[in-house]
Amino acid sequence: MEKEMSSIEKKQKKALFYKLGIGLLILSLLIWLIPVITPFMPLSIKMKASIITGSIIVSEIIFWVGALLVGKEVARKFKSYLNPKNWQKKSGQKDEH
Numbered sequence: 001m002e003k004e005m006s007s008i009e010k011k012q013k014k015a016l017f018y019k020l021g022i023g024l025l026i027l028s029l030l031i032w033l034i035p036v037i038t039p040f041m042p043l044s045i046k047m048k049a050s051i052i053t054g055s056i057i058v059s060e061i062i063f064w065v066g067a068l069l070v071g072k073e074v075a076r077k078f079k080s081y082l083n084p085k086n087w088q089k090k091s092g093q094k095d096e097h
């Protein structure tokens with residue numbers, strides 16, 4: 001009986017980490033919008049450069065923490081969706097590299 005409870009708890013914990021990882025991946029994607037918007041803000045050049053650099057670094061850190069939580073395969077698939085080279089490919093088509 002305790003083994004069953006233990007396995008259920010492990011599955012719930014794994015599902016929680018998976019959901020948290022997906023949330024972090026999505027958050028990192030949203031943070032990538034900051035460098036796109038920042039040049040149009042009425043800020044000094046130094047401040048814009050700092051904000052853009054900081055947001056890129058934070059976004060990458062959040063992405064890799066999320067990738068650790070969801071697993072390598074899911075992170076690779078998510079990152080391939082964001083690659084513009086793959087946007088025109090059909091689902092059955094493979095990369096020719």
